[in-house]
Amino acid sequence: MNKITVHCTVNHKPVSVEIEPNKRLLDMLRVNLGLTSVKEGCSEGECGACTVIYNGEPVTSCCILAGQAEGADIITLEGVSVDGKPDVVQQAFIESGAIQCGFCIPGMILTAEALLMKNPHPTMEQIKEAMSGNLCRCTGYKKIEEAVALAASRM
Amino acid sequence: MKRRGTGVGCMFYGIGNTGLPNPAAAFVEVLPDTSVNVIVGAADIGQGSSTMAAAVAAETLGLAIENIHVTWADTQVAPEGGATSASRQTFITGNAVKNACTQAMGELRRTAAEKLEVPEEDLVFRNREIYSSKDETKRMTYPELMGAMSYRGRLAVGAGYYNPKTTYLNPADMSGVPYEVYSYATCILEVEVDTDTGEVTLLKCVSAHDVGTPINPKMVEGQIEGGTAMGTGFVISEKIDVDPKTLAIKNPTLSKYIIGTNMDMPEIYPIAVSSEGEAGPFGAKGLGEPALIPSIPATMAAIGNALGVTFTKTPIFPADIVKAWKDKQAAENQG
Ligand code: FES
Numbered sequence: 001m002n003k004i005t006v007h008c009t010v011n012h013k014p015v016s017v018e019i020e021p022n023k024r025l026l027d028m029l030r031v032n033l034g035l036t037s038v039k040e041g042c043s044e045g046e047c048g049a050c051t052v053i054y055n056g057e058p059v060t061s062c063c064i065l066a067g068q069a070e071g072a073d074i075i076t077l078e079g080v081s082v083d084g085k086p087d088v089v090q091q092a093f094i095e096s097g098a099i100q101c102g103f104c105i106p107g108m109i110l111t112a113e114a115l116l117m118k119n120p121h122p123t124m125e126q127i128k129e130a131m132s133g134n135l136c137r138c139t140g141y142k143k144i145e146e147a148v149a150l151a152a153s154r155m
Numbered sequence: 156m157k158r159r160g161t162g163v164g165c166m167f168y169g170i171g172n173t174g175l176p177n178p179a180a181a182f183v184e185v186l187p188d189t190s191v192n193v194i195v196g197a198a199d200i201g202q203g204s205s206t207m208a209a210a211v212a213a214e215t216l217g218l219a220i221e222n223i224h225v226t227w228a229d230t231q232v233a234p235e236g237g238a239t240s241a242s243r244q245t246f247i248t249g250n251a252v253k254n255a256c257t258q259a260m261g262e263l264r265r266t267a268a269e270k271l272e273v274p275e276e277d278l279v280f281r282n283r284e285i286y287s288s289k290d291e292t293k294r295m296t297y298p299e300l301m302g303a304m305s306y307r308g309r310l311a312v313g314a315g316y317y318n319p320k321t322t323y324l325n326p327a328d329m330s331g332v333p334y335e336v337y338s339y340a341t342c343i344l345e346v347e348v349d350t351d352t353g354e355v356t357l358l359k360c361v362s363a364h365d366v367g368t369p370i371n372p373k374m375v376e377g378q379i380e381g382g383t384a385m386g387t388g389f390v391i392s393e394k395i396d397v398d399p400k401t402l403a404i405k406n407p408t409l410s411k412y413i414i415g416t417n418m419d420m421p422e423i424y425p426i427a428v429s430s431e432g433e434a435g436p437f438g439a440k441g442l443g444e445p446a447l448i449p450s451i452p453a454t455m456a457a458i459g460n461a462l463g464v465t466f467t468k469t470p471i472f473p474a475d476i477v478k479a480w481k482d483k484q485a486a487e488n489q490g
């Protein structure tokens with residue numbers, strides 16, 4: 001298959017990636033760019049594990065073709081930490097004990113980051129609603145929501 | 156019509172394999188810089204067995220949890236850990252870590268006793284210091300002790316294992332000792348049921364668990380919260396649909412096999428109940444499966460209580476609820 005070249009910004013750096021046109025953004029990030037924090041859970045837009053911040057919005061990267069990302073600004077978990085240290089949201093997840101197996105956590109943190117970028121002081125209801133597209137099998141969500149609230153209190 | 160109901164689920168649960176030997180082992184070495192290598196077979200898939208192993212080692216050795224490095228599950232280097240199942244790793248691997256640390260402390264005790272000129276049995280290892288329980292002015296720091304160990308050419312290494320004290324069960328009548336320790340729990344759950352649509356809203360849940368000593372209290376809470384999410388889902392939304400002819404799973408996607416989102420959760424109040432004197436490391440017991448178990452009968456009973464009927468099967472889907480309510484009304488009208 002003829003490859004296409006996708007130019008976009010990933011984690012604050014411009015990249016250009018040669019990729020088959022039938023590949024998803026998820027594949028481009030994980031396979032071509034080695035950003036394995038982006039998890040593949042359901043492959044059908046149901047679980048949120050593959051969430052990335054795409055032009056400021058949390059989106060499921062399993063549902064976007066790589067070619068659609070031309071010109072996009074994409075942030076994965078690797079682009080969130082500050083000088084290799086956890087940022088305020090990551091730190092809040094650690095302190096709240098919000099992480100068990102961790103598989104849902106990159107998507108959870110990016111969804112929370114996207115929320116707090118737009119609304120630094122959300123109510124608990126707004127937190128719940130923003131996080132409701134991300135499934136977690138381990139935590140029962142309570143500590144995840146507490147972590148987002150803790151991060152918000154420190155913004 | 157919306158109706159509210161409350162249900163209670165209680166359980167006791169045996170920790171470890173039933174009536175079978177199921178040992179686990181650990182290797183430990185305290186290094187000259189006071190960092191510690193702990194190697195266990197227990198596979199940590201998020202339940203926190205590695206944090207548990209670090210906490211048990213730190214407490215036994217009198218060091219800080221930051222000093223402990225845990226290598227886990229790699230069968231090329233780790234000793235037998237047995238399965239991460241039966242809610243057994245805190246109890247069994249935890250005891251193995253404690254035993255391995257106790258062995259490694261043999262040379263530490265001998266060396267500290269020589270340096271401080273006190274009997275070995277008087278020594279206390281706590282907060283990175285070693286002192287005599289009889290005369291607390293006789294004390295040294297861990298780095299000093301490790302210096303004395305190096306000077307004498309001694310190494311602090313230990314291997315230990317633990318096998319719960321159970322017996323094989325008599326096949327004739329199943330008598331015997333199936334488990335060494337048991338966890339206990341009670342879950343109380345409140346629901347609102349819409350009798351027209353069969354929809355169940357989970358309102359509030361209090362789940363109290365006797366876990367012995369909670370080694371990592373936050374993780375104990377997290378396990379109870381996660382277990383409640385699974386247990387309630389088991390009753391109201393989750394069903395693996397198997398095609399009886401082909402045995403293929405007909406709903407292998409998250410759009411057809413429904414697990415709860417954060418919006419579906421009740422308010423969850425987890426309670427860790429401490430109890431003392433049992434055989435686990437510092438009295439700790441297992442929580443993995445107990446976290447989930449009592450929320451299942453509690454949810455069933457709560458839905459039943461809301462409608463005034465008794466359900467005997469899971470799952471209870473909206474269609475089951477609408478039918479149960481209609482059947483009840485019909486029976487009442489006849490009677
Ligand atoms: S993998 Fe993309 S939503 Fe589940």
Ligand code: FES
Binds near residue numbers: 099136201
């Ligand atoms: S922590 Fe395991 S799926 Fe969320």
